[in-house]
Amino acid sequence: MTDINLEGDLDEAAAKKGSGKIVTIAAILVLSLLGAGGGWVVGALLAPGLKEAHQKADAASAASNNGSGKSGEDGKDEEEQRPNLLLLPPITTNLSFPSDNWIRLEVALVFRDLPEEPLADRINEDILAYLRTVSLQQIEGPRGFQYLHDDLAERARLRSEGKVTDVIFRTFVIE
Numbered sequence: 001m002t003d004i005n006l007e008g009d010l011d012e013a014a015a016k017k018g019s020g021k022i023v024t025i026a027a028i029l030v031l032s033l034l035g036a037g038g039g040w041v042v043g044a045l046l047a048p049g050l051k052e053a054h055q056k057a058d059a060a061s062a063a064s065n066n067g068s069g070k071s072g073e074d075g076k077d078e079e080e081q082r083p084n085l086l087l088l089p090p091i092t093t094n095l096s097f098p099s100d101n102w103i104r105l106e107v108a109l110v111f112r113d114l115p116e117e118p119l120a121d122r123i124n125e126d127i128l129a130y131l132r133t134v135s136l137q138q139i140e141g142p143r144g145f146q147y148l149h150d151d152l153a154e155r156a157r158l159r160s161e162g163k164v165t166d167v168i169f170r171t172f173v174i175e
Helices: 006-046 050-068 117-131 141-160
Strands: 085-087 091-094 102-111 164-174
Touching: 091 117, 102 117, 102 141, 117 141, 141 164
Parallel strands: none
Antiparallel strands: 085 102, 091 102, 102 164
C-alpha cells in the first residue's frame, strides 16, 4: 500500500500560493515605479520650459493689471475696463421649432467708439426677434453655434451702420 501524505501536499500548495501573491505584488510595485519614472522623464523632455513659460505669463498678467489699473479688488466691472463694450440684458425666448425649447442668451456689443444706449436697445430687440425664427436644428453643434454668432454679428453691424464691430456671447443656454 502506498502511504499518502495529504498534510505535506497541502503545505506545499499553500507555500506556492503565498509566494505567488508576493511575486505579483512585487511585480506591480516595480512596474508602478518604472511607469512613474518614465512619466517624469517624458514630461521633462516634452515640456522643459513649462515652468519658465508659467512664470513669464504670470509676470505679464501682473504687469497688465498694474499698468491698466484694473484688478478684481478695485470693484471695477467689465464696462469700466473696456469703455467700448456694452452688456445687453439677458434675452430669453422660445425657439421657432420645437416651440417648447427655450433659449437664454447674454451678449455684449463691441462698439467702434463709445456705446449708444438707444442703438443697443434696438439691436437687443432685433436679436430677440431673430432668435424667435431660429430652429434647434439650425444652431446644433459647433458649426451651428458659429453660424448663429456670425448672423447676430452681421445683424448688429447692419442695424448700427458699422458702429458695432462684434457681438460677444457671455452665456448661451438652451433648455
